[in-house]
Amino acid sequence: MKNEKYRLGTRAIHAGQEPEKITGSVMVPVFQTSTYAQKSPGEHSGYEYARTHNPTREALEACVASLEGAAQGIAFASGLATTNTILQTFQAGDHVVCSDDVYGGTFRLFDKVLRRFGMEFTFVDLTNLEAAEKAFQPNTRLVWIETPTNPMLKILDIERLSALAHKHGAKAVVDNTFMSPAFQNPLALGADIVMHSSTKYINGHSDVVGGIALTSDAKIAQDLRFLQNASGAVPGPWDCFLILRGLKTLHVRMDAHQRNAMTIAEHLSAHKKVEHVIYPGLKSHPEHELAKRQMKGFGGMMSVRVRGGSKEANLFLSRLKLFTLAESLGGVESLIEIPSIMTHASVPPGTREKLGITDNLIRFSVGIEDCADLIEDIENGLAAI
Numbered sequence: 001m002k003n004e005k006y007r008l009g010t011r012a013i014h015a016g017q018e019p020e021k022i023t024g025s026v027m028v029p030v031f032q033t034s035t036y037a038q039k040s041p042g043e044h045s046g047y048e049y050a051r052t053h054n055p056t057r058e059a060l061e062a063c064v065a066s067l068e069g070a071a072q073g074i075a076f077a078s079g080l081a082t083t084n085t086i087l088q089t090f091q092a093g094d095h096v097v098c099s100d101d102v103y104g105g106t107f108r109l110f111d112k113v114l115r116r117f118g119m120e121f122t123f124v125d126l127t128n129l130e131a132a133e134k135a136f137q138p139n140t141r142l143v144w145i146e147t148p149t150n151p152m153l154k155i156l157d158i159e160r161l162s163a164l165a166h167k168h169g170a171k172a173v174v175d176n177t178f179m180s181p182a183f184q185n186p187l188a189l190g191a192d193i194v195m196h197s198s199t200k201y202i203n204g205h206s207d208v209v210g211g212i213a214l215t216s217d218a219k220i221a222q223d224l225r226f227l228q229n230a231s232g233a234v235p236g237p238w239d240c241f242l243i244l245r246g247l248k249t250l251h252v253r254m255d256a257h258q259r260n261a262m263t264i265a266e267h268l269s270a271h272k273k274v275e276h277v278i279y280p281g282l283k284s285h286p287e288h289e290l291a292k293r294q295m296k297g298f299g300g301m302m303s304v305r306v307r308g309g310s311k312e313a314n315l316f317l318s319r320l321k322l323f324t325l326a327e328s329l330g331g332v333e334s335l336i337e338i339p340s341i342m343t344h345a346s347v348p349p350g351t352r353e354k355l356g357i358t359d360n361l362i363r364f365s366v367g368i369e370d371c372a373d374l375i376e377d378i379e380n381g382l383a384a385i
Contacts, residue, residue, distance in 0.1 A: 008067060008182060009251040016062025017244065028059040030241045052229045056237040060244050061212065064202065067181035067250070068194050070214035072221040074228050075240065079177065079197025080105050081233035082211030084114075086173060086193060087142075088231065089223045092118030094141040097170075099126045099156060101149035101355050104344035106175070110144075112346070123351075126156045127287065129164065136168045145191070146175040147184075148291075151303050151339040151363045152356055153278045155287035158294060162190030171220075177201070177330070182254040183297035192217055200330030201300075203246040204253050208239045253332065256368035257300030263371050264364070264378065265302050273382045275360070276305040300366040301329060303339075308385060310359035313338055315384040317362070322369060322377040329365035334374060339363050 006014070017028050031054055036047040047053045061073035076082040083106055090096075098110060100123040110121045124135040126145065143165040147156035162172040173193040174186035180201040186194045196202055198210040215221050228234060235243075258281070265279035277284075280291040281298030291298060306312055317325055323336040327343050337343060340352055340359050347357065366374070 011066045012063070012250045013248045015066035016059045028056055028241065028244060030237050031055045032237055050237075051232055051234055054234075054237050054240070056240045056244075057235060060235075060240040060247075063244060063247055064181065064196070064198070064212050065214055067247075068176075068214040069185055069187050069216075070194065071216040071218070072214070072225075074213045074215075074221065074224045075198070075235050076211040076213070076228065077233045077235050077239075078209050079103075079195070079199060079211035080109060082195045082197070082213050083109060083175075085224060085227045085231060085233060086195060086213055087114055087119065088227050089220065090119065090141050093120070093139060095120040095122065095137045095139045096142045096144055097126075097132065097135045097140055097165075098123050098144040099146050099149055099154075100124055100351075101152045101154055102144070102146045103150045103175070103177075104339070104346045106144070106146070107344075108346040125154075126161060127154050129157070129160060132161065133164060136164075136170075140168055140170050142170055143172045144175070145172060145186075146177075147294075148178045148280055148299070148301065150178065150301075151344065151361065153178075153280060153285070153301065153303055155280055155285075155291045155294065157290055158184075158186050158189040158191055162186075162192070165192075166190070178301050179295055179297075179299055180250060180254055180330075182251050183258075183299055184295045187214065187216060189294065193220060198243050199328065201254065201257075202250065202330075203243045204250065204330060204332060205242070205246050206328065206331035206333065206335075208242045208246075210235045210239055210243055253368060254297060254299070257366055258297045260368065260371045260374060261300045261302055261364075261366040262298065264366055264375060267375055268304055268378070271382065273307050273385050274304055275307045278303040278305075302364045302366065304362050304364060305358065306360050306362060306382070306385060308360055310338075312385045313360045313362055316381040319381040319384045320377055321380070322374060323364070323381075329363075331365070332368050334367035334369060335365040337363050 038044040065073035122135045165172040171192040174191045194214045279302040
């Protein structure tokens with residue numbers, strides 16, 4: 001199909017997913033094979049070994065690339081495998097400017113693993129463009145932009161930060177996991193690479209771990225494709241099939257996530273037992289206007305600070321029935337967690353305190369259940385405080 005003539009919802013269902021040529025199967029088959037027969041030594045159909053090529057994986061890569069407006073997609077076994085492989089396109093001695101508020105696994109990979117191999121990192125509040133520019137060094141090669149940030153939901157200006165990176169001869173990467181291609185397209189704003197933990201909204205059903213990088217830069221795509229094969233952190237065909245299946249409802253899921261999240265954010269903003277609600281869709285959010293310009297929607301993620309401390313937060317969580325206490329996000333079911341002792345436990349306590357990741361800060365991944373039931377569940381929890 002000519003992807004550019006269709007809107008996102010149509011592309012989510014059809015892009016990269018033509019009927020299978022031999023049988024006419026409407027769904028992309030699961031090519032569950034490790035190798036492919038060759039007619040003679042070196043004479044093959046374009047498929048030699050499944051780490052290098054798999055038709056199910058290629059369909060997934062083509063579909064997400066279409067949704068992000070990218071020339072190519074390169075899929076991996078997890079979001080962190082994607083991040084690690086992107087960083088492998090750089091080398092020892094290179095410097096990275098990174099948002100100070102990022103997923104805890106990203107911080108751990110950068111600070112505890114890649115530093116050991118000679119890479120340098122500066123973590124800075126990228127909402128402050130003056131501070132961002134001061135963080136650049138002569139050896140800066142990459143700006144890592146996660147927006148909205150995790151878990152403080154700061155909105156970073158992709159267009160201006162990408163331009164700043166290019167001004168200094170660096171590349172700009174955007175972790176678009178929280179928004180998905182339905183609500184944000186960083187390549188159109190100047191980013192060089194977009195990455196997703198496809199575990200989250202792209203799959204949307206909490207049953208697969210995966211990741212993907214998207215780019216329209218031929219050299220970057222070539223380097224990532226080489227490393228995908230050379231390093232081997234590839235997703236299995238069944239995982240790719242499940243993610244493709246989830247993608248078909250991305251647009252309707254994201255609309256439902258946002259409707260519920262907005263209703264809950266407004267409800268909690270007026271609650272006497274809630275100290276603060278952080279949600280980009282609220283006018284009270286400091287980057288609300290930027291969010292409106294940069295994003296097509298506000299997503300299903302929010303962070304809420306209940307009144308009190310860890311005791312009150314735990315009492316609240318203990319009473320919930322529909323919100324499941326669990327890490328991860330982006331599934332159709334509502335999840336909830338305390339970042340300070342769960343997803344961001346690897347971040348040093350002093351850094352957490354500086355960022356505002358307190359023990360009474362609770363991160364919501366709002367699902368697509370009936371919103372009235374979710375609010376009733378929340379009210380039951382808050383009654384325990």
